[in-house]
Amino acid sequence: MRIYSQDFNEGDKLPEKHVFNGMGYQGENVSPHLAWENAPQGTKSFVVTCYDPDAPTGSGWWHWVVANIPASTTALAQGAGSGVVSLPAGAVQTRTDFGQASYGGAAPPKGESHRYIFSVHALDVDNIDVDEGASGAMVGFNVHFHVLASASLTAMYS
Secondary structure (H helix, E strand, O other): OEEEOOOOOOOOEOOHHHEOEEOOEEOOOOOOOEEEEOOOOOOOEEEEEEEEOOOOOOOOEEEEEEEEEEOOOOEEOOOHHHOOOOOOOOOEEOOOOOOOOOOOOEOOOOOOOEEEEEEEEEEOOOOOOOOOOOOHHHHHHHHHOOEEEEEEEEEEEO
């Protein structure tokens, strides 16, 4: 399985368009285009996440979580997590560590360089039992029991 973006490549600096607008940053806070291919046979849905393992919290930082993406979907358009374009029918964004069920861009403490890991997980169920209030950890817990394959794409920002 492979994930890619029209907006950046593996290891690239995350473009300003995808940086948070707040916490000292003035980005556009637009979610990037993400696409995936070669999902395993038996895939019934997908989960997409963006996670910063370098956040100084002791538990990282969830920037974006989208669950229950139909198996027929192979991409999320730029802006899908920001309300610019619609998510696929049935998909649900859950609460990030910004406290909202939407994309929240990069916003590392000044002077620090952080990794932003965009992942797609192919699941063996049509949906997992989560709603907009579910945390990234709760979604991850559910993914753990149903994942068939995963792929990640990492961008940097400082």
